Amino acid sequence: MQLRRARSEDARAIAEVHVRSWKAAFPGLLPQDYLDALGPEDRLGQWQEALVSSPWPAVLVAEQEGTIVGFVAMAPSRDTDADRAVVGEIQTIYLDPPAWGGGVGLALLRAAEVELATAGFVSATLWVLATNAKARRFYERHGWATDGGTQLHDWGAFASPDVRYRRTLPAVPVGRQRRARGGDTS
Numbered sequence: 735m736q737l738r739r740a741r742s743e744d745a746r747a748i749a750e751v752h753v754r755s756w757k758a759a760f761p762g763l764l765p766q767d768y769l770d771a772l773g774p775e776d777r778l779g780q781w782q783e784a785l786v787s788s789p790w791p792a793v794l795v796a797e798q799e800g801t802i803v804g805f806v807a808m809a810p811s812r813d814t815d816a817d818r819a820v821v822g823e824i825q826t827i828y829l830d831p832p833a834w835g836g837g838v839g840l841a842l843l844r845a846a847e848v849e850l851a852t853a854g855f856v857s858a859t860l861w862v863l864a865t866n867a868k869a870r871r872f873y874e875r876h877g878w879a880t881d882g883g884t885q886l887h888d889w890g891a892f893a894s895p896d897v898r899y900r901r902t903l904p905a906v907p908v909g910r911q912r913r914a915r916g917g918d919t920s
């Protein structure tokens with residue numbers, strides 16, 4: 735398994751993994767008619783835009799034998815109560831279902847933490863569907879904890895109750911740090 739920075743031509747493969755992961759992970763948690771109707775085209779534009787946005791979001795992909803099996807996207811926090819200069823956000827992390835449970839998620843999570851720390855962020859947050867118990871356990875196993883933040887995420891067709899997780903980022907050796915920059919995220 736290899737991690738690398740995503741390129742603009744990865745948009746379709748990322749959208750396909752994104753949608754396969756939603757369809758496998760969210761039955762029983764999100765409306766089934768929404769999941770049934772969801773297709774890669776519904777996510778393609780979002781990824782095409784994200785992959786040409788600079789400097790954020792930063793997107794990393796995990797590849798196995800040349801095929802993208804997962805991705806993570808990060809940026810300065812979008813939360814109104816956050817100091818965007820020091821709080822980064824893991825916006826999204828998804829694996830293709832056959833890759834679940836094989837260590838790829840942890841590799842992507844750790845790489846995103848290092849990337850944010852290197853950019854100068856001190857801590858990071860992420861939002862997760864409150865009922866996504868598997869993902870919540872995954873984050874909790876790896877050093878993340880709820881910070882009391884909640885929100886209703888408006889997806890248009892429905893709204894999901896999300897909870898926020900937070901962690902202090904690892905210290906980055908002096909000399910590797912870059913200044914965190916602002917900029918809109920997708």
Ligand SMILES: CC(C)(COP(=O)(O)OP(=O)(O)OC[C@H]1O[C@@H](n2cnc3c(N)ncnc32)[C@H](O)[C@@H]1OP(=O)(O)O)[C@@H](O)C(=O)NCCC(=O)NCCS
Nearest residue numbers: 759827828829834835836837838839840862868869871872
């Ligand atoms: C969350 C995710 C990134 C974690 O990465 P991972 O490499 O699979 O991490 P883990 O190996 O620790 O497994 C996470 C959970 O998925 C479960 N899992 C692993 N393989 C599975 C499979 N084939 N089918 C169902 N669940 C599986 C694991 O058992 C674990 O749950 P547990 O705590 O009940 O044991 C990844 O599982 C994923 O993409 N899940 C679906 C999308 C999602 O929820 N993303 C997060 C949105 S905030």
